[in-house]
Amino acid sequence: MAAIEVRELTKTFAEGAAAARALDGVDLDVHAGEVTLLMGPSGSGKTTLVSIMGAILRPTSGSVKIAGREVTGLPERELPEVRLRHIGFVFQGFNLFPTLTAVENVELALKLKKVRGAEGRRRARALLEEMAMSDKCDAFPADLSGGQKQRVAIARALAGEPDIVLADEPTAALDKDSGRTVMRMLRGLAREKGRAVAIVTHDSRVLEYADRVVRIEDGRVTGADILEETHA
């Protein structure tokens, strides 16, 4: 069973003459233990697709199953629970909370899972340690480099122990070395921890970290490749 199973997915924004079809009959599987790249030019529908896969945007039609559960028909109030249990997001702009320290950013995600107090602090520190960020626990985002911010963001995404990590252009704002570090970490999540990792990108340098590449253009899947194992 795929961690995320997408079938006949369409998404149309606005109505009538102004209607714009962002996704048009997309079929896609994201598997546990694999890094799946969603590649395509700007405006191809990648971000819309990842928004729907992450249960924060509703499709116009089609089916999305997360961990085997159909989510498109779920009422709005049940979607936060789906995201909390199954999905961790990593954003291009990091989206860290600037008024919280690195460890507090991770703790906040744990709080949403009802892990609070000393246990929350201990687990947040452990996650940052995994990301080689233990010496920056008490730093505010403004005092971190781009790569460090993204590692905190990954630690935060993992705080809820999700089955799936959805990353949107995670290396776009990073220099080459930081980008590699982040990609190695994301691949490690898939290979060593068995998470399903889907990464939206148009950066061909990250191809070497992928197990599967899905190409999207004009809201349609135009190709899907399974890659041989490579090592960066």
Add this chain to the structure above:
Amino acid sequence: MASLAIRNLFHDKVRLAVTLTGIVFSVVLVAVQTGMFLGFTTTTSNVIDNSGADFWVTSKGVKYLEVAVPFSDKKLYHARAVEGVAEAEKYIVRFAQWKRPDGANESCEVVGFDPDTRLGAPWRVAEGNVHDLKLPDTVMIDRFYAPKLGVTRLGQAVEIRGVRARVIGFTEGIRTFTTSPLVFTSYRNALRYTDVKADETTYLLVKAAPGADLEKSRAALTSRLTDVDVLTTREFSARTTGYWMFGTGAGVMVLSAAVLGLLVGAVVVAQTIYAATIDHIREFGTLKAMGATNGYIYRIILQQAVVSAAIGYTVGIALAIAVEASSRSSGANIVLPNSVRAGLFGITLLMCMSAAMVSINKATRIDPAMVFKA
């Protein structure tokens, strides 16, 4: 770990200062205006409320304390004959001219009562003895109005309506709404200081016997006394207060200012909390993506509103209490009892939380895709 709400609130100190200024302004304005309203209310009816009487017999249709039309004092004896009446006394409340030692004239309000029964006597005597008012030409005034009346010491002689008067005592904290100071004296002296004739009175104060049925006593008084109204002290107090507060528009004006303060405060708070929400809108989007419910986001915004309200209220009420204290030595009479202070905290909370609703509405309508934009 301090919550995200608190961190965000204190992060932008300028915005916090603007929010708090709005709340403080609102709290002070509402507290002072409400305090003035209560002060006015208390002042307009304090003579009635502190009279110790159960009933006031007045001329027909009297609207407020100061405008009674004199009526025959024979009704006193009729009143005394009514079953259930323990005491009944004549009582005069009348404006008169007070001549200061320097020759200047001031308007005053002569209150003539029976020093033996003490019905309608001054209730906060700071210096002197009420019993001494039985002596001819003696009066008692409030210390606050002594400078206005040109009185510098006990025993000082002045003139009321051309008749000699000697100040033999001071009260403390007995204010008047009409700005004409109250001058307490005996009924006999009051006849000389006013235009009330010897066989007339402006009121009868009636005290029911202990354990008497007040409704029955009132019914008996009403049937026994003709061409007058028999009002309970509470009724006459409410009638007088109602006239001054709402009949003249004075109270409406004061209350309008209080409501205005509330509105201005609410708008300032709503605007600043809204601006703060817009600034952090991406964070709210991120929270939603992380699995936070709308309820969690409501709580963040409401927590900011509540903390702002608590700080703003604390500062505001402290300032209002200072204004209240300073009013004791000024012409304004501001009264802020604990019930009003507590109620104002509730109003401040409500104001801030209502103001936050605009932001909550915005935060829960976030375009989810915004979190993916760099």
